[in-house]
Amino acid sequence: MASATGGRHGWETTNLRYTAFDMPKGLIRYQNSGQFHFLTFSCYKRQPLLAHRNGYSLMEQALERVRQTHKLVVAGYVLMPEHVHLLVSEPCLGSLSAAIQALKQETSKKLKRPDEPHFWQRRYYDFNVWSEGTTEEKLHYMHQNPVQRGLVAQPQDWRWSSFLHHATGAVGTVEIESRWTAQRRGGQLRAISSLDSRAAKASP
Numbered sequence: 001m002a003s004a005t006g007g008r009h010g011w012e013t014t015n016l017r018y019t020a021f022d023m024p025k026g027l028i029r030y031q032n033s034g035q036f037h038f039l040t041f042s043c044y045k046r047q048p049l050l051a052h053r054n055g056y057s058l059m060e061q062a063l064e065r066v067r068q069t070h071k072l073v074v075a076g077y078v079l080m081p082e083h084v085h086l087l088v089s090e091p092c093l094g095s096l097s098a099a100i101q102a103l104k105q106e107t108s109k110k111l112k113r114p115d116e117p118h119f120w121q122r123r124y125y126d127f128n129v130w131s132e133g134t135t136e137e138k139l140h141y142m143h144q145n146p147v148q149r150g151l152v153a154q155p156q157d158w159r160w161s162s163f164l165h166h167a168t169g170a171v172g173t174v175e176i177e178s179r180w181t182a183q184r185r186g187g188q189l190r191a192i193s194s195l196d197s198r199a200a201k202a203s204p
């Protein structure tokens, strides 16, 4: 594919034509080493609550804080007006459900309207992703979600997803685990194995 060499391609053209399937193979090969969770959670009564009051931006900031404090890997995400999809690892600190609870609490505190009883639906959906193929499929699904819904014409036109990072290496609010991020760290991909969580516990 045209983008197989990656690099600065995306910055040098104003007319991006990337799709998730154009992403270089091997970009996320490290993900074989661990399991990801494809999470979906919705706003209360599936109202488009994230589209108001700076919701997308506050959600991204909260996700980044939770990523850092709970030490989890974010492979991708999309923020939709009334729901969120995340592709994340188990955290090195605490449980995934505690991390998600923290994320929902923080955003609810900032975004819930006084006249609404809740900001989020209570439950969320958790789908285990074991294979690289399924990982790519979920990334593609997330990045295409705003297009499927008719919100934008192309995935790069939706600001609130990990698409641009995966396609071009652009650094956004949320650190996304990718080949680009590894390069910035000097070639280090973040391990998401149990070995890594033991190391994290030994040196907090």
Ligand code: NI
Binding pocket: 080, 083, 085, 145
């Ligand atoms: Ni969706």
